[in-house]
Amino acid sequence: MDKNTLITDRLILRPVAARDAEALTALADNYKVAVMLSRLPYPYKIEHARDFISWVNARQDDEGIFGLYLKPGEIFIGVCSYELRGEEEPELGYWLGEPYWGKGYMSEAVKAVVAHAFTVNRHAKLTSGCRLQNHASRRILEKAGFEHVGRYEIDSLVLKAKLPGHRFHLTREHWQGLAA
Numbered sequence: 001m002d003k004n005t006l007i008t009d010r011l012i013l014r015p016v017a018a019r020d021a022e023a024l025t026a027l028a029d030n031y032k033v034a035v036m037l038s039r040l041p042y043p044y045k046i047e048h049a050r051d052f053i054s055w056v057n058a059r060q061d062d063e064g065i066f067g068l069y070l071k072p073g074e075i076f077i078g079v080c081s082y083e084l085r086g087e088e089e090p091e092l093g094y095w096l097g098e099p100y101w102g103k104g105y106m107s108e109a110v111k112a113v114v115a116h117a118f119t120v121n122r123h124a125k126l127t128s129g130c131r132l133q134n135h136a137s138r139r140i141l142e143k144a145g146f147e148h149v150g151r152y153e154i155d156s157l158v159l160k161a162k163l164p165g166h167r168f169h170l171t172r173e174h175w176q177g178l179a180a
């Protein structure tokens with residue numbers, strides 16, 4: 001197993017591949033998903049998926065961009081990543097296809113991806129954020145140990161606006177303390 005593949009109770013996390021383009025498009029092409037994210041285009045076309053897959057596979061080693069797959073049948077269900085995007089500290093982001101919401105999958109994925117960021121890539125700190133009304137996302141971050149550090153503005157590609165959000169961070173030190 002290579003360092004870019006993670007296994008949890010119910011999921012396989014690995015880089016998205018060219019064969020995932022159609023499944024990715026089918027789930028990403030959803031306004032309810034795009035409106036909670038900064039950069040996901042809507043409508044989401046197969047070309048967006050192909051560009052994303054090429055981009056993921058050209059990323060640096062100190063980032064982690066994982067497709068999430070249900071173990072039986074390796075069915076693609078979403079994405080969870082930490083990306084540097086020119087910043088010193090990587091930002092955690094994620095989305096799940098709507099049919100798979102409410103089953104604890106993202107909580108499971110985030111725990112594994114956070115551990116990857118701190119243990120494999122030895123990052124000192126992760127940041128993340130969510131729109132004010134995104135209570136499920138806030139809960140996921142809090143369950144993973146993230147601390148609320150205030151409010152900020154989130155860019156929205158879909159709404160072409162800056163929207164108010166909650167900012168969170170998690171230091172490796174704090175995360176290690178949670179596991180102890």
Ligand SMILES: CC(C)(COP(=O)(O)OP(=O)(O)OC[C@H]1O[C@@H](n2cnc3c(N)ncnc32)[C@H](O)[C@@H]1OP(=O)(O)O)[C@@H](O)C(=O)NCCC(=O)NCCS
Pocket residue numbers: 032033034036037094095096097100101102103104105106107108129130131134135136137139140
């Ligand atoms: C947000 C999202 C990732 C959640 O994924 P999920 O797998 O359904 O989430 P989980 O089931 O792991 O956990 C959600 C938690 O939030 C809670 N929750 C869900 N809806 C809630 C609400 N309206 N108010 C408060 N808590 C809520 C759940 O009860 C659960 O907490 P629990 O484990 O203590 O019961 C998914 O809905 C999604 O992809 N949405 C669109 C994109 C998005 O918002 N991405 C995040 C951007 S910051």
